[in-house]
Amino acid sequence: MTALRATAVTAAACATVLATALPSSAINSYNATPAPERTEVGALVATWDNDDDPATPDRVDWVCSGTMIDANTFLTAAHCTTDWPDDVRFYVSLDQGVQAALDAAAKQYPGDPAAQASAVAVEGTAHSHPDYPGPASDPHDISVIELPAAKVAARWSFTPAALPTADQLDSLAPQGLNSAAWTVAGYGTQEAVNGPGGHTHPGGGVRMKAPVTFNALNKAWVRLGMTAPQGNGGACYGDSGGPDFAVLGKKRVLVATTITGDTPCYATNVAYRLDTPGPRSFLSPFVQLP
Numbered sequence: 001m002t003a004l005r006a007t008a009v010t011a012a013a014c015a016t017v018l019a020t021a022l023p024s025s026a027i028n029s030y031n032a033t034p035a036p037e038r039t040e041v042g043a044l045v046a047t048w049d050n051d052d053d054p055a056t057p058d059r060v061d062w063v064c065s066g067t068m069i070d071a072n073t074f075l076t077a078a079h080c081t082t083d084w085p086d087d088v089r090f091y092v093s094l095d096q097g098v099q100a101a102l103d104a105a106a107k108q109y110p111g112d113p114a115a116q117a118s119a120v121a122v123e124g125t126a127h128s129h130p131d132y133p134g135p136a137s138d139p140h141d142i143s144v145i146e147l148p149a150a151k152v153a154a155r156w157s158f159t160p161a162a163l164p165t166a167d168q169l170d171s172l173a174p175q176g177l178n179s180a181a182w183t184v185a186g187y188g189t190q191e192a193v194n195g196p197g198g199h200t201h202p203g204g205g206v207r208m209k210a211p212v213t214f215n216a217l218n219k220a221w222v223r224l225g226m227t228a229p230q231g232n233g234g235a236c237y238g239d240s241g242g243p244d245f246a247v248l249g250k251k252r253v254l255v256a257t258t259i260t261g262d263t264p265c266y267a268t269n270v271a272y273r274l275d276t277p278g279p280r281s282f283l284s285p286f287v288q289l290p
Contacts, residue, residue, distance in 0.1 A: 031233040035185050035209035036096050039158035040068045041243060043098040043187045043205075044076050044145065045091040045121045047113045048084060057087065060113035062098045062205060065186035065242030067161045067254055070287045072149035074124065075161075076241030077259055077272070078132035081143040089114075090145055091121030094156040098187060099205020122151045129282050138220050138278040141259050143241070144286050161243060161254035163283070164275035165290045168248065169217055169255060176248075177214045182224055184235050184258060184269055185209040186242030204238045212244070212269055220276065222256045224269040236265035244271040 035041065044064040047057035066076030074092045081090065095101045101120040109115035117123070124147035134140040169177065189204040210233020212224040224244060226234020235242065235258045244256040256271035273279065280289055 030228045031231055032208050032210040034096070035207045038185050038207060038209060039094060039156065040161050041185045041207055042066055042068060042074060042092050042094040043121075043207075044074070044080055044241065045093055045098070045102075045117050046084070046088055047091070047117050048088040057089065057113045060102065060117050062093070062102065062187060062238075064240045065188065065238065065258070066092070066145070067243040067257075068092075068094070068152075068158055069144075069163060069254065069283075070160045072147045072152060073286050074145040074147060075254075075257065075283075076143050076145065077257055078128040078141045078143040079259075080241050081126040081128045081145075082132060089117070089123060090126045091117045091123045092145055092147055092152075093121035094152075094158060095120060096207050097205065098207075102205075122147050122155065124148070127286070134278075136220065138276070139259075139272065140278060140282070141272055142257070142279050142282055144283070146286065161245075162251060163287070163290055164248075164253050164255050166275060166277075166280060168253070168275045169222060169273060170275070172248070177217060177246075180214065181247040182212045182214060183209050183245045184212050184224065184226070184233070184239070184242070184271075185245070186235060186239030186258060188236045188238030188240075188242070189265075210234055215268065217273075220273055220278070221259075222271050222273055224271060225267070226261075226265075226269050227267055234265060234267075235261060235269045244269065 043062040045062050047060045050059045064080035066074050069075045105116035105119040124145040128143040129140040132140040212226050212232050215223040215225045226232045239258045242258045243254045245252050246255045256273050259272045260270045
């Protein structure tokens with residue numbers, strides 16, 4: 001689900017959100033903390049036309065989360081980069097507070113979304129999986145943004161995330177998956193808040209992290225618990241494409257990307273595995289796989 005269609009977010013996925021957000025934190029509010037050290041985690045920013053004059057963009061927003069997996073490749077979800085107007089342009093920001101940066105840019109460049117986007121992010125080229133959307137056995141919900149490495153390096157310092165080896169999660173016994181330290185990160189909103197008109201999801205636009213725990217492993221998915229009583233936090237709207245890390249053999253590995261979850265963002269994060277043949281085949285032209 002992409003952000004251009006609405007100011008209210010439907011519950012189809014823990015996906016993108018218009019950042020008309022309150023000045024608040026991302027990820028769930030419970031058991032979450034800021035993640036300034038996760039400099040490889042970034043926000044996907046888009047500009048597009050929203051009126052009858054397609055010559056210049058008139059909208060700009062951060063729309064999803066993602067991760068740098070080498071010097072010039074940003075990994076995110078295909079549902080974040082598809083079903084847009086033809087004139088959409090994608091950018092990546094590794095700022096800790098992308099919403100605050102966009103707010104400042106709007107004051108500096110009023111009425112110029114392209115300048116606002118360039119002030120906070122680096123423009124790149126999106127490559128969505130050509131077979132997205134696919135079946136549940138492999139939905140192909142994966143995309144990369146190829147960026148000019150020199151421009152990214154001139155603005156931010158980061159160490160790219162480590163990708164998993166082939167079938168790495170399958171090679172671990174359930175005990176190994178249960179005992180691993182799991183973390184979700186992203187810029188998304190908070191869990192649902194009841195109010196007039198129903199649920200709303202405040203916050204967003206700040207890079208946050210939260211602990212999650214292993215629930216189940218499927219052919220395409222890893223399911224992660226994010227219930228508060230167990231000390232977990234979790235993903236919500238705007239965290240799509242963002243990383244789900246596991247510490248495996250004392251190494252932090254980007255094993256999956258957030259795709260969907262429960263409507264109010266309280267229970268389960270459903271993440272697309274990166275160690276299976278489909279994602280690895282898609283990524284192989286862009287990055288060196290372990």
